Amino acid sequence: MSEEWGSKKLGLPEDGRYDSGLAESVQSLQEESVLTFHVAPEERSPKSDSASRPLYGDQFCEVPDPERIDSSYESVSLTESLPQTCLPPSGAPGTGSQDSEQPDSLMYLSEDGDTLLHLSVIHSIPQLSLYLISLVPKDVLDIQNDLYQSALHLAVYLAQVEVVEALLQKDINMELQDRKGDTALHLACEKEHLDCAKILLRGPRGPQNLQLQNWKGLSCLHVATLKRNPALVSLLLESGADINSQEGTSGKTPLHLAVEMLDRSLLLHLLQHRPTVDAFMYNGCTPLHLAVGRKDAGLARLLCQAGADILQRNREGTPQKTWQRATTSSLPFSPLMI
Structure with missing residues (x-):
C-alpha cells in the first residue's frame, strides 16, 4: 500500500x-x-x-x-x-x-x-x-x-x-493474497461457496493461476479436496487445475489427501479424473502406501484396480510387504486387480 x-x-x-x-x-x-x-x-x-x-x-x-x-x-x-x-x-x-x-x-x-x-x-x-x-x-x-x-x-x-x-x-x-496467503478463490473453496467459485473461474481473463498456494502450501484444489466437496473439485479440474499437484508441506496430491481422510467416495471421484495413481510424496509414499498403512483394504483395493503398483518401495518397503507385516488377514491384492 x-x-x-x-x-x-x-x-x-x-x-x-x-x-x-x-x-x-x-x-x-x-x-x-x-x-x-x-x-x-x-x-x-x-x-x-x-x-x-x-x-x-x-x-x-x-x-x-x-x-x-x-x-x-x-x-x-x-x-x-x-x-x-x-x-x-x-x-x-x-x-x-x-x-x-x-x-x-x-x-x-x-x-x-x-x-x-x-x-x-x-x-x-x-x-x-x-x-x-x-x-x-x-x-x-x-x-x-x-x-x-x-x-x-x-x-x-x-x-x-x-x-x-x-x-x-x-x-x-484476483491473485491478491491475504495474511494467510489465501486468494479469493481459496476462500470460495474453504467456505464452499460454489456460485462465487464459478464467477471467479470465468473471470474476464479466465481463472487465476490455479497452482498458487497459500502459506500452508495448499492450492485451491487441495482446499476443495480437504472440504470433501466433489462439485468444487470437478469445477476446478474442468477449469485447468492439476490433479497431480503436490501441496507444499509434504508433497501430498489430492489422491493422497482423499486416502488420508479415508474417504472412499471422494477417492472414487478423483480416480474418474485419471490421476497418477503412484504419485510420490516427498518421503516416497504413494497413495497405496497410505491406504496400507491405515489398514484400509477397501481403499487399497480401489487403488490396485486403478493400476497402483503393489511393489513400489518407500523407506519402509513395498505396500505388499507392509500389509503382510501389519495384518494377518488375507492380502487384498491379486494379479486380477493389477
Missing part, C-alpha cells in the same frame, strides 16, 4: 472500531457500532454539526445518539437502521441511472486500512457496494487492508455474489 493511502484516515467514532478480518470481523461486528462517513474539514458546511451529521455525497446523515446501530450480520441489517440519506442516491450508478458525482470521502481509509467499499461489504449493504464499485478506479478496488484483505476477499467470504460479479467486471487483481 502506498504512503499516500497509508496517510489517509476515515474518521470513525472513538468508542468503536471496524475490524475487517474474515473470522475476526464477524465476531467484532456482533458488537454495537456506527458507520459514519466524513469529509475534509474545509468541505463541511459552517452551519452543520459534523460530529453528529457525517456527509455522504452532498447530503447529511442523522446518526442516533446516544443509541448505537447494531450492525451484526445475524441480527439487524444495517440497511434497516441507516437513514435513507446514507444510501446511494436514486440516480447513482448501479441503481438504474447515472450520477457523475464522486465524493472525496470515498478516498479515505479507516484506522484498519479499510476503504468505504470494505466497510459496505462487511456491513452487507450490496446497493452501496455496487455504487462505490461504479465510482472508484481499479487501483482503489485492489486496496488491501491491514489484514491484506481486498474487497473481493470479503465479498467472497460473505457470499455476496452481485458484488463479486461487479468487482470482476472492473478487471481487479
Whole structure:
C-alpha cells in the first residue's frame, strides 16, 4: 500500500472500531457500532454539526445518539437502521441511472486500512457496494487492508455474489493474497461457496493461476479436496487445475489427501479424473502406501484396480510387504486387480 493511502484516515467514532478480518470481523461486528462517513474539514458546511451529521455525497446523515446501530450480520441489517440519506442516491450508478458525482470521502481509509467499499461489504449493504464499485478506479478496488484483505476477499467470504460479479467486471487483481496467503478463490473453496467459485473461474481473463498456494502450501484444489466437496473439485479440474499437484508441506496430491481422510467416495471421484495413481510424496509414499498403512483394504483395493503398483518401495518397503507385516488377514491384492 502506498504512503499516500497509508496517510489517509476515515474518521470513525472513538468508542468503536471496524475490524475487517474474515473470522475476526464477524465476531467484532456482533458488537454495537456506527458507520459514519466524513469529509475534509474545509468541505463541511459552517452551519452543520459534523460530529453528529457525517456527509455522504452532498447530503447529511442523522446518526442516533446516544443509541448505537447494531450492525451484526445475524441480527439487524444495517440497511434497516441507516437513514435513507446514507444510501446511494436514486440516480447513482448501479441503481438504474447515472450520477457523475464522486465524493472525496470515498478516498479515505479507516484506522484498519479499510476503504468505504470494505466497510459496505462487511456491513452487507450490496446497493452501496455496487455504487462505490461504479465510482472508484481499479487501483482503489485492489486496496488491501491491514489484514491484506481486498474487497473481493470479503465479498467472497460473505457470499455476496452481485458484488463479486461487479468487482470482476472492473478487471481487479484476483491473485491478491491475504495474511494467510489465501486468494479469493481459496476462500470460495474453504467456505464452499460454489456460485462465487464459478464467477471467479470465468473471470474476464479466465481463472487465476490455479497452482498458487497459500502459506500452508495448499492450492485451491487441495482446499476443495480437504472440504470433501466433489462439485468444487470437478469445477476446478474442468477449469485447468492439476490433479497431480503436490501441496507444499509434504508433497501430498489430492489422491493422497482423499486416502488420508479415508474417504472412499471422494477417492472414487478423483480416480474418474485419471490421476497418477503412484504419485510420490516427498518421503516416497504413494497413495497405496497410505491406504496400507491405515489398514484400509477397501481403499487399497480401489487403488490396485486403478493400476497402483503393489511393489513400489518407500523407506519402509513395498505396500505388499507392509500389509503382510501389519495384518494377518488375507492380502487384498491379486494379479486380477493389477
